[in-house]
Amino acid sequence: MTNTSSTTGLVDSVNGSASSPEGLAHLTHGYDYRGRSPYTSSRYQEQEMKTDEFRACLERRRGERHLIILQDFPDPDALSSAWVYKLICQKYEIVCDIIYAGTLSHQENIALVKLTGLPIQRWTPQAFRSKDLSLYRGSVLIDNQGTTSQLMPALKEAQIPVVAIIDHHSLQEELGAEYQDIRTHTRATATILTQYIQSGLLKLDSNSTEHVKCATALMHGIRSDTNRLMQAQEEDFLAAAFLSKFYDAQLLNAVLQSSRSRPVMEVIERSLKNRSVKNNFSIAGVGYLRYDDRDAIPQAADFLVTEDNVHTAVVYGIVHDEDEEVEMVVGSLRTNKLTLDPDEFLKEAFGQDAQGRFFGGGRSQAGGFEIPIEFLAGFTENGEYAQMKWRVHDAQVKQKLLRLINPDQNYPKDVN
Numbered sequence: 001m002t003n004t005s006s007t008t009g010l011v012d013s014v015n016g017s018a019s020s021p022e023g024l025a026h027l028t029h030g031y032d033y034r035g036r037s038p039y040t041s042s043r044y045q046e047q048e049m050k051t052d053e054f055r056a057c058l059e060r061r062r063g064e065r066h067l068i069i070l071q072d073f074p075d076p077d078a079l080s081s082a083w084v085y086k087l088i089c090q091k092y093e094i095v096c097d098i099i100y101a102g103t104l105s106h107q108e109n110i111a112l113v114k115l116t117g118l119p120i121q122r123w124t125p126q127a128f129r130s131k132d133l134s135l136y137r138g139s140v141l142i143d144n145q146g147t148t149s150q151l152m153p154a155l156k157e158a159q160i161p162v163v164a165i166i167d168h169h170s171l172q173e174e175l176g177a178e179y180q181d182i183r184t185h186t187r188a189t190a191t192i193l194t195q196y197i198q199s200g201l202l203k204l205d206s207n208s209t210e211h212v213k214c215a216t217a218l219m220h221g222i223r224s225d226t227n228r229l230m231q232a233q234e235e236d237f238l239a240a241a242f243l244s245k246f247y248d249a250q251l252l253n254a255v256l257q258s259s260r261s262r263p264v265m266e267v268i269e270r271s272l273k274n275r276s277v278k279n280n281f282s283i284a285g286v287g288y289l290r291y292d293d294r295d296a297i298p299q300a301a302d303f304l305v306t307e308d309n310v311h312t313a314v315v316y317g318i319v320h321d322e323d324e325e326v327e328m329v330v331g332s333l334r335t336n337k338l339t340l341d342p343d344e345f346l347k348e349a350f351g352q353d354a355q356g357r358f359f360g361g362g363r364s365q366a367g368g369f370e371i372p373i374e375f376l377a378g379f380t381e382n383g384e385y386a387q388m389k390w391r392v393h394d395a396q397v398k399q400k401l402l403r404l405i406n407p408d409q410n411y412p413k414d415v416n
């Protein structure tokens with residue numbers, strides 16, 4: 001995604017059709033009988049075409065069993081979208097198993113899964129290899145394009161073809177999916193899936209508890225990928241308006257009431273203490289954290305970006321997985337600056353590995369990165385070594401960020 005394309009969506013939502021050649025008339029008179037603006041009407045036709053194409057794909061795959069693969073740390077947008085996809089597939093007698101390899105670490109995501117009974121399973125790469133994969137005739141990627149799942153190498157090894165990709169992140173490696181719907185201007189994958197429901201692929205029934213819970217999950221998905229609707233565009237509001245007839249507001253409230261764990265609070269505290277602000281960027285290294293607390297990093301970034309005079313926050317730490325002796329530098333970026341494209345910024349800051357895979361990427365206003373520590377991993381119980389390792393990684397991440405943020409300076413000088 002380029003800088004211009006990432007802001008176009010916002011310009012659209014701010015100006016509506018006032019920028020169209022027809023002028024302001026459309027703002028008051030252009031809405032059709034279903035409340036769709038001219039902008040949405042053309043989107044509606046595009047949606048019909050995608051729906052037909054998707055329907056034909058599902059029809060060809062009738063009776064099969066598919067794996068829906070989510071990113072290692074699935075968020076509400078991914079979780080809810082995968083659930084609807086699974087429900088849509090039932091009509092075509094396609095059985096879908098929704099899996100992820102990492103962990104559900106945000107308290108709201110754990111609450112969402114528990115309270116809605118969201119059908120999701122954790123398969124580590126080892127577990128994946130031990131399964132009878134011959135059952136699966138295809139795989140599906142939702143709210144990701146494979147770059148954020150550890151399961152992709154094993155999936156390729158097992159030669160399970162990618163049947164469908166539905167996502168809104170910027171375009172990644174071409175996987176040759178049979179059906180592909182990647183809308184980089186759409187704020188939430190849950191909005192795309194809601195449009196599929198509206199175009200007739202699933203008839204929501206407000207008497208079905210499963211449907212009500214799924215609609216609630218979708219509402220949460222749209223809400224969380226649009227910063228509580230503050231960055232929502234017309235299509236997100238229209239999707240939310242549709243879901244408002246089915247969702248359970250009390251249930252959503254219960255999901256949102258889930259509280260932060262003590263380790264998360266402590267990471268936020270460290271980020272606050274360690275932050276340094278330069279050119280409106282707030283940067284904070286938080287040291288080591290357990291795999292299960294990984295989601296504290298984006299939560300800390302969400303918090304730091306709220307400071308006066310800060311438009312962008314980057315928080316990172318070393319996440320270690322005791323079970324697998326794996327360590328990596330994990331970081332999150334949050335920005336309010338509309339002209340800053342997190343995907344471009346992180347790709348430029350951290351580059352790519354020997355296989356050409358970027359260490360970071362993102363979507364509008366948010367991004368993340370993961371850099372494996374590999375040979376230097378482990379021995380965290382040795383205090384001195386652990387400290388030294390943290391200082392080196394902290395310095396390196398800072399240098400790479402500051403080179404972009406403050407290009408006139410010659411870094412490193414004093415990186416602490």
Ligand SMILES: [Mn+2]
Nearest residue numbers: 077143189225
């Ligand atoms: Mn998303």
